[in-house]
Amino acid sequence: MGWELMRRFFFDPTLRDGDIVFLSDEESHHIAKVLRLKTGDVIEILDGLGAVFRAVITSVGRQVEARIEEIITREATVGKSVWVWQAILKGEKMDTVVQKCTELGVTGLLPYQSSRCQGKFDQVQGRKKYQRWQRIGLEACKQCRRLHAIHIDAPTSYAESLKKRSDDDGVLRLLFWEEEKTTRLGDIPEIRDAASLALMLGPEGGFTREEVELARLSGWRTVSLGDRILRAETATLSAVAIVQFLAGSL
Known part of the structure; x- marks a missing residue:
């Protein structure tokens, strides 16, 4: 064989x-x-x-x-680490994000529930979804011949998610916000040299201004993906692919 x-x-x-x-x-x-x-x-x-x-x-x-x-x-190392904070999306959209982030080389995925996420779920539902995402991630690793398993955190609240990996050194934290009109990814040369990258993507309804300000206080920089309004899952995959390219990983 x-x-x-x-x-x-x-x-x-x-x-x-x-x-x-x-x-x-x-x-x-x-x-x-x-x-x-x-x-x-x-x-x-x-x-x-x-x-x-x-x-x-x-x-x-x-x-x-x-x-x-x-x-x-x-394989001793996986290159520059890229972590994605992902608002929980409805239905199969989240499955797609898990699968494609794995294929694109994301180190870890941190799902969170924000105020504009569509639908709410309790701990039992959250645990079932978490287990499903774990399975999808492993299957995607096999398909793309990836050797390091993607790390997927258990779902948490938006406020709690901001505390995660907050002590990591040399992390460039980017929050993708449709109302950011000035800064785009091409305007951030630090992407190539950053020790690690953290990307935050919102739900179908986007971020509230209060959530954006809370993230800024935690060291996140807002960035735009352009003038078009993208579907939530499209925004995540676009952000990851562009960042991986700018970081020299694609």
Whole structure:
């Protein structure tokens, strides 16, 4: 089987005992029930931290076990980190954002609920959505051959989200706001040299002025994506792609 056809699966590094790896319930189900792989089949497994191993399935059941045969590659770094603060979007829009941000190399996604988000959800709904986004992120990693898993935070409030990663050094924080009329991404040369980038994108209804001012007090700079009013999911993907290009990552 050529490497380009090799099935890839993620595993939790804490569920490794020497050369034996225990796959998650979801990955085990996919192996046993969907792909119907068997004991002795060769797969590639990723620890989500940059390492890829060739492994042989040793047990197929509710929890699949595999034995590591060799390390194929180890990617130590992922370049400049890009974190996206994303207002929770309605329906499949958020799924699209998670998938495409993963493909575009975003380091982590921090979902938050702001005042203009469409629809509200409680902790149970939030947990279910969070688990779904985790699954989508891992599947996107496999599809685009990404070695480092995207980090996805549990949903939180807008105010709480501003406190996250607030102690990180050398971070350039950019809030994309349709009412910003002066500064565009091309006007910010610091993007290429910043140690890390933080991008904040709003919901379908945009940010309130109070939310923008609160972000500014926390060190965020407002920036425009141009004169057109973009759909929320389009704005996120455009912002990420342009920033990655300006940062030298695309």
